[in-house]
Amino acid sequence: MKLALILLAAGDSRRFNGNKLLHEFNGKPMYQSIIEEVEKLPDDLFHRKVAVTQYQEIMDCMMDRGYEVVENRESSLGISHSIHLALQALENxxxxxxxxxxxxxxxKAATIEGLVKGWQDSGKGIGCLCNMGALGNPAIFSRSYLKELLSLEGDVGGKRIIRKHIVDLYLHEVADGLELVDIDVRKNTQT
Known part of the structure; x- marks a missing residue:
């Protein structure tokens, strides 16, 4: 089975007090960090790369780097809406x-690659990163979970499905928990 990478970059950054994805982090806009790590991965790891965003600067950058871009004009509907838009782009x-x-x-790129390869070898339907019991992103779902992903509503993401199907979950332990940190407030952006 093929695996599509879906980058979610449409959030409103309410707790950040500004657009966190465009906020400078280590000398570049924060969203570029994952793009640079993905570019270090083997070309055949993902057969398609899709980005969902509401921001023109991110759309332009992603298109320049070979992503299929899906515009989210209704980010207030929450992360589930971005998930639905990406799945619609991949529906066929x-x-x-x-x-x-x-x-x-x-x-880091090595962590993403380790998750993908470990999940593929596990035979499980879902995979995600974890550190000492804390679940984190990225998260992988087999196509068998498409209906449940499409049933998500509001600002609810895949963790709801993960918790419901723990027996079908591959966990890829990350030694450095910092890799799982997502930046939600400005104080965390100091490097």
């Missing part, structure tokens, strides 16, 4: 889905 594709967020600037 026999693929599994790897969802990643663009506010985890410490995430």
């Amino acid at each position: 594709e026999e693929t599994d889905y790897c969802f990643a967020v663009c506010d985890q600037p410490y995430l």
Whole structure:
């Protein structure tokens, strides 16, 4: 089965007091961190790369780097809306889905690759990163979970499905918990 990468970059950054994805982090806009890590991965790891965003600067950058871009004009509907938009863009594709967020600037390419390969070898339907019991992104869902992903509503993401199907979950332990940190408030952006 093929695996599509879906980058979610449409959030409103309410707690951040400004657009966190465009906020400078280590000398570049925060969202670029994951793009640079993905570019270090083997070309055949993901057969398609989709980005969902509401921001023109991110759309332009992602298109320049080979992503299919889906515009989210209703980000107030929550992360579930971004998930639905990405799945609609992939609806005619026999693929599994790897969802990643663009506010985890410490995430490394080797961790993403380890998650994908470990999940593929596990035979499980879902996979995600974890550190000492805490679940984190990216998260992978086999196509068999498409209906449940499409049933998500509001600002609810894949963790609801993960918790419901623990027996079908592959956990990829990350040694450095910093990789799982997503930046939600400005005080966390000091490097």
